[in-house]
Amino acid sequence: MNTKNFIQVFEHQKLRYSDSGVFRRHHFDAMVKFNELHQNKYFTPIHNGICFGSYVGVIQIGGLTIEILPKADNSTSPDANLWQNILLNMLKVCKRIPVESVSETQLKKRNHSILDAYFDLYLDEIDKLIKKGLIKKYRKNQSNQNSLKGKLLFSKNICKNSVHKEYFYCEHQVYDGNHFLHQIIYKGLLILKALIKNDLKDKLNRLLYEFHDFDHVNIQKKDFDKLVMNRKNYEYRKTIEIAKIIILNYSPSLSCGSENLLTLLFDMNTLWEEYIFRILQRHKTHEIDVTFQNSDKFWEDKKIRPDIVLKIKNDIFVIDTKWKIVDSMRPSDNDLKQMFVYNLHWNAKKTLLLYPKINQTDSEFGVFHYNNLGNKCKLGFLDITNGGKIRNSKILVNEIFEKLK
Template sequence: MSKENFIQVFEYQKLRYDGTNAFKKNHFDAMVLFNEKNQNKYYTIIHKGVLFNSYVGVIQIGGLTIEILPKADKSDSPDKKTWQGVLLNMLRVCKHITIDNVSETNLKKRHNSILDVYFEMYLSEIENLVKRGLIKKYRRVQSNQLALKGKLVFSQNIQKNSVHKERFYCEHQVYDKDHLLHQILLKGLKILENLVDVTIKDKLNRLLFEFNDYKDVAVNSSHFDKIISNRKNIPYYKALNIAKMIILNYSPNLNSGSDNMLTLLFDMNKLWEEYIYRILQNNKPIGFKVNFQNKTHFWETKTIRPDIVITSDDGQTFVIDTKWKIIDTNKPSDDDLKQMFTYCLHWEAEKSMLLYPMINQTDSKFGVYHYNGLNRKCKLGFVSVLQNGQLIKSVELSKEIFKKFDVL
């Protein structure tokens, strides 16, 4: 991928087709159509450009790749490779990607874009499947035969063989490799033909040759619903999940031109929420349980759902609501205080916390709710994902969050 066709921006940043970069009007037109088809949720259309919001990830239009990065940094020129590493690590912790070369203490491995990571994962998974041997499955087919085989399809037989009485139009089973699993993987490979970097083009072509004899079908979401899990197709799970991402996020000829579009976008608020949960779940102290997105009835058919609820064996309960945004105050807003108070009452939690990414802020002290003598408290907490340009280890981040509740 050439640098001229690769643009990195940060969330809430503007991108215009003004002649200063590779972003052109045809790219803009494709992005407008794509956003309209998705209820305008991914970014805001502005004069000759777009204003990104809380969605981060990658948009690839034709030969142009736009990578949208998160940023919890007040610097006017934050390091893009560092924040790309932060995003990759969050995706890794949340199991959206499985990569060994992004560790919690080392960001030396450089990726052109996040899409490249997914492409490499996809090709490696399929390559492993080919090496271990692609599985065969039974499938039902209908065709003309010179001998009766399986079940005769009367209507088709009359229509096709009224002259050739020696033939039989039958429905029967075959046992081969040309089945739904491989047809899905093939569709993913064919989409990548015009998207992958030259460095992995050879591997892609070798795999396309392996799948050359399989039917090329128009795969949609209903095909993935037809997959029945069993012992034989367990090794296919990772490859199928990536294929699903590639196929369902691919928009061919969106603006009636040659600008095929592939998107991989994540809501940073939801990603931050899941990231904090997995950090706590995987590194919790002995005697504690961490629950994610607890939901309970609140009023009639309405429900409430705190992000994270922590309980201990000795009866303590804490509630965390995560917020991915930069704030300049260390006092909760009135609306947040009311929301957290409701959580405290419903889950009988003594302490609650609104957890933000840290810039230069310090935690507030626990404030006490004045309600019928109940000892319910709330505070603002801040944690950083970086320390001296390096990713903070999960165990250290978890320990820091638990300390904020005075339990360690």
């Protein structure tokens, strides 16, 4: 990647444009327009720039890539490589994106953003399919023929061949590679053609040549929902998963300008919540039951939904995750009221508010004085890094269980 067209920022950081800098006014305009189309949820426009919020990931605007990284430390110059790898690890664990083949080494070696690693992986997967041989399928084709072939379509034949009586407008079966799976892959390649400006360009052009005879069709989310993957096309699974991400997150030529956008953005609050659940689920013992986002009726049509509910033998515990930095060692009034309701509704013995750790220490369990039930709540802090590396998830899980004792 050309580092002149690559910017790394952290959540809640500000980025301002300038005429002489990498981030310019036309990039800003495209981002604001995109944000408006999504209820202004991704970031906040400020004077001459953008203030990022809790959404992290990658935004590619034309040739410029902006990578927004999570950050849970007090450093004025945080380690971007470390937090990039933390984000990548969370996405792997949460199965948000198929990045099993993207390693920390690859990202460092080529100075890639996570998005570039995706592009590389997508092209590699397509290359594997081509070398194995692209599958063919039967499909119906309607066209003018100089001889009767298949079924004659009378109404269309009259409409199209009233002058040229020597032709027949027929519907017949064709056995070739111009089917929906390849049209999806081709659409993904065409999007990358508008975005890739680096050393992947030659590989992209070579693969585009293999697909240039296939139809270019408009593809939407509903088309992926109807797609059936089976044993015959199983080897296409990873390629189609990545193509889906590329196609559904692409915003071509917004009306404010000519810039094309591709975005992969994730809410860190949601990601942290799911990450904690998945590592608990992975490392739990047979006597522990872990459930995620339990929803139950609360009042009229409103529902109550804690993040994580643990059942250990006969005891119930509720964990509510919070991806933010707090200095206070006491829960806020609103958090206490929320956890109190969880205690009552789920008959939980203890509730835990779980935050990322900087230099805080866990609070002691405090008791709710309601009918002398003895339900308790505390603040817990989990350090996901150690010595510049990501901590083992099994160790994290053991620490969470220790916090509930």
